[in-house]
Amino acid sequence: MASYIGNAIPRLDGRAKVTGAAKYAAEFNVPGLVYGSVVTSTIAKGRIRAIDTREALRVEGVIDVLTHENRPRMAESDDAYTDDVAAEGRPFRPLYDDRVLFNLQPIALVLAETSEAARFLLSVRHSISSAEPCGPRHS
Amino acid sequence: MINFQYVRASDVIDAVQQIAADPDAKFIAGGTNLIDLMKEDVERPTRVIDISRLELREIEELSDGGLRIGALVPNSDLAYHSLIERRYPMLASAILAGASPQLRNMASTGGNLLQRTRCHYFYDPATPCNKRMPGSGCSAIDGHNRMHAILGTSDACIATHPSDMCVALAALEATVRVTGPTGERVLAFRDFHRLPGDRPQQDNALARDEIVTAIDLPPRGFAANYTYLKIRDRHSYAFALVSVAAALELDGETITEARVALGGVAHKPWRDIGAEAALRGQPANEASFGRAADMLLHGAKGYAHNAFKIDLARRATIRALTQAARGTPQSQSDKRIR
Amino acid sequence: MTSAKTTRRVKKKTIPVPGKLTVTLKVNGVERQLELAPWTTLLDALREHLDLTGTKKGCDHGQCGACTVLVDGRRINACLTLAVMKDGAEVVTIEGLERNAVLHPVQQAFIDHDAFQCGYCTPGQICSAVALIAEGKAKTSDEIRELMSGNLCRCAAYPNIVAAIQQAMDQS
Numbered sequence: 110m111a112s113y114i115g116n117a118i119p120r121l122d123g124r125a126k127v128t129g130a131a132k133y134a135a136e137f138n139v140p141g142l143v144y145g146s147v148v149t150s151t152i153a154k155g156r157i158r159a160i161d162t163r164e165a166l167r168v169e170g171v172i173d174v175l176t177h178e179n180r181p182r183m184a185e186s187d188d189a190y191t192d193d194v195a196a197e198g199r200p201f202r203p204l205y206d207d208r209v210l211f212n213l214q215p216i217a218l219v220l221a222e223t224s225e226a227a228r229f230l231l232s233v234r235h236s237i238s239s240a241e242p243c244g245p246r247h248s
Numbered sequence: 249m250i251n252f253q254y255v256r257a258s259d260v261i262d263a264v265q266q267i268a269a270d271p272d273a274k275f276i277a278g279g280t281n282l283i284d285l286m287k288e289d290v291e292r293p294t295r296v297i298d299i300s301r302l303e304l305r306e307i308e309e310l311s312d313g314g315l316r317i318g319a320l321v322p323n324s325d326l327a328y329h330s331l332i333e334r335r336y337p338m339l340a341s342a343i344l345a346g347a348s349p350q351l352r353n354m355a356s357t358g359g360n361l362l363q364r365t366r367c368h369y370f371y372d373p374a375t376p377c378n379k380r381m382p383g384s385g386c387s388a389i390d391g392h393n394r395m396h397a398i399l400g401t402s403d404a405c406i407a408t409h410p411s412d413m414c415v416a417l418a419a420l421e422a423t424v425r426v427t428g429p430t431g432e433r434v435l436a437f438r439d440f441h442r443l444p445g446d447r448p449q450q451d452n453a454l455a456r457d458e459i460v461t462a463i464d465l466p467p468r469g470f471a472a473n474y475t476y477l478k479i480r481d482r483h484s485y486a487f488a489l490v491s492v493a494a495a496l497e498l499d500g501e502t503i504t505e506a507r508v509a510l511g512g513v514a515h516k517p518w519r520d521i522g523a524e525a526a527l528r529g530q531p532a533n534e535a536s537f538g539r540a541a542d543m544l545l546h547g548a549k550g551y552a553h554n555a556f557k558i559d560l561a562r563r564a565t566i567r568a569l570t571q572a573a574r575g576t577p578q579s580q581s582d583k584r585i586r
Numbered sequence: 587m588t589s590a591k592t593t594r595r596v597k598k599k600t601i602p603v604p605g606k607l608t609v610t611l612k613v614n615g616v617e618r619q620l621e622l623a624p625w626t627t628l629l630d631a632l633r634e635h636l637d638l639t640g641t642k643k644g645c646d647h648g649q650c651g652a653c654t655v656l657v658d659g660r661r662i663n664a665c666l667t668l669a670v671m672k673d674g675a676e677v678v679t680i681e682g683l684e685r686n687a688v689l690h691p692v693q694q695a696f697i698d699h700d701a702f703q704c705g706y707c708t709p710g711q712i713c714s715a716v717a718l719i720a721e722g723k724a725k726t727s728d729e730i731r732e733l734m735s736g737n738l739c740r741c742a743a744y745p746n747i748v749a750a751i752q753q754a755m756d757q758s
Contacts, residue, residue, distance in 0.1 A: 119697050119698070119700075120697070120700060122705065123696075123697040123702075124689070124697070125705075126702055126705030126708050127680075127689065127693040127694075127696045127697055127702070127705075127708060127709075127712060128640070128680065128681065128683075128684060128689070128693065129638075129639070129640020129641070129679065129680035129681050129709045130640070130681075131705055132639065133639075133642070133706060135643075136633075136639035138637055138639075150374075151373060151374055152374055153374050164601070167600050167601045168600065168601045168602075168603065169600045169601060169602045169603055170603055212372070212374045213374070223603070224630065224634050225603050225606075225622075225623045225626070226603050228249070228623065228625060229251055229603050229604065229623070249625050251604050251625070252624055252625065253624065254607060254624035254668070254670055276668075276671070279666055279667060279668060279671065280648060280663075280666050283627070283666045283667070283668065284647055284648060284666060286625075287646065287647065296624070296668075298670075298671055300671060324660075328723070347736075348651065348735055348736025348737075349661060349714070349717075349718070349721075349733050349734075349735075349736050350648075350651060350654055350661050350662050350663045350714065350736045351648060351663065351666075351736065353660045353661060353662050354662050354663065354666065354667070483735075484731075484732055484735035485735040485736060580732065581726070581728045581729040581731075581732040581733075582728050583728075
């Protein structure tokens with residue numbers, strides 16, 4: 110212990126970080142890893158009228174497409190998303206319901222066996238949803 | 249990004265034939281703008297034609313004393329080339345004022361001309377934009393328009409051309425060589441980029457089945473009295489609020505030739521031939537420069553967030569001409585503006 | 587993650603993911619052959635297909651420099667490069683700078699000068715600095731700062747990064 114105090118020691122994580130060996134959150138490759146791609150809204154405000162995932166589900170390597178229609182159960186009370194330092198206001202719950210609240214809001218999550226398949230789905234996203242905008246339009 | 253087919257062009261003729269045959273195809277060279285736009289879903293080509301291996305990477309001397317720059321010469325190679333450093337240092341300075349070293353290593357000369365505006369509404373497919381979707385409206389005119397144009401605007405579009413290199417090329421009066429299905433043609437630099445008018449979707453005079461093959465520089469490089477002065481929110485790695493390429497030829501204290509081009513203020517590098525002509529025969533002093541600046545900025549129109557650019561451009565023009573007259577060009581690494 | 591086979595998986599003919607292209611890259615001295623979709627960037631090819639996660643994805647739009655690698659000796663942003671466009675090229679990543687377990691002088695200088703905190707920008711900074719020194723254009727600290735401006739650091743280790751590069755430059 111005494112040898113550390115008062116002496117200039119290089120950071121213990123130094124070697125790992127300068128060699129690229131240090132691993133960050135998205136860098137753990139494990140067997141059975143599934144890839145996700147987020148499909149985002151193309152309008153800033155409105156409601157999702159329909160989501161048709163039949164075409165997307167036929168793509169080789171696609172496992173599922175999560176939308177507000179088939180997502181896992183989510184807590185409904187704000188308390189479930191709040192801690193002591195939470196900001197004021199209501200939390201955003203992705204895929205919660207059919208409302209579009211902001212531009213580029215996530216409206217579907219593609220799950221696929223490969224990153225290629227997940228990425229490819231983004232080019233068929235026009236078949237995934239159609240949304241009815243509401244509120245004032247730009248002239 | 250949509251699914252696309254990737255192909256390579258074997259030579260210029262093949263490139264022209266391929267693009268002429270497919271209205272949804274685009275050339276890719278450095279990719280620094282196109283790939284960015286494809287990731288944002290602004291550009292959606294179904295076929296990408298790789299021209300990066302075409303033999304357009306040479307810089308050759310021309311018999312009239314000028315220089316021919318191949319369209320695929322990387323920006324960094326161009327900036328550091330000994331002939332450019334020696335004879336056209338204003339061009340080198342302007343290139344080094346833009347982007348980052350990594351991007352300059354990737355970006356091609358032709359691509360720098362063809363890069364598209366960075367207007368954030370153009371980049372956002374959820375917003376009306378007459379450039380991206382003709383007829384949908386312009387979100388910038390009544391929106392956040394700090395980075396937008398004050399000159400040459402129209403009711404349809406107030407976007408700017410983001411290049412630094414092009415401002416210097418405009419001041420140098422470069423010419424652009426292009427090849428299409430019917431052969432070669434040469435455009436004066438001032439005619440290459442357009443003003444938005446009522447067709448903002450068309451950035452420049454290049455037909456969709458033409459390819460830029462080279463940029464020619466005339467013999468005059470203004471190597472003794474020049475500057476490229478770029479004013480931006482950060483010291484580096486940001487687009488210009490206002491930039492000035494200024495170049496002079498002097499006989500003692502008298503101006504015999506002048507070139508002034510502005511960046512960051514219009515849909516193309518902004519020059520006024522009358523302002524340059526008015527400087528000829530004048531003493532190289534602040535009064536002369538002020539008159540030229542007034543002519544250059546004649547008709548400037550500010551919007552809600554960018555009216556400051558008018559006075560900034562005026563003062564930057566005077567400062568740039570002063571730097572050029574003194575032979576003390578702005579350093580792109582020592583950021584103090586003297 | 588538990589198996590996610592959905593009961594809605596249809597048995598109709600599946601739509602294949604569009605054709606892959608064969609891309610050959612010499613990465614850190616080793617020739618690698620990959621089958622890639624055309625839209626795979628060099629960055630994704632390195633991280634996802636070659637498991638070389640040292641090169642980082644920061645912005646994916648060429649604005650942060652975390653993805654800086656050396657291609658045929660030049661520093662570039664791997665996120666704005668399609669892997670297929672670099673077919674046949676030599677790529678050096680952060681993992682390739684060490685020689686026989688000895689750190690590259692720039693790597694060592696970064697440790698000596700504590701030129702990082704979280705470390706996420708560090709591989710990009712180091713690759714960029716290696717190229718900067720080879721380019722030979724930067725002499726003063728102003729010039730180092732300007733020619734490193736394509737590499738952002740949110741931890742603001744900049745003064746130490748410049749000092750590290752100065753040290754490595756003086757040694758080379």
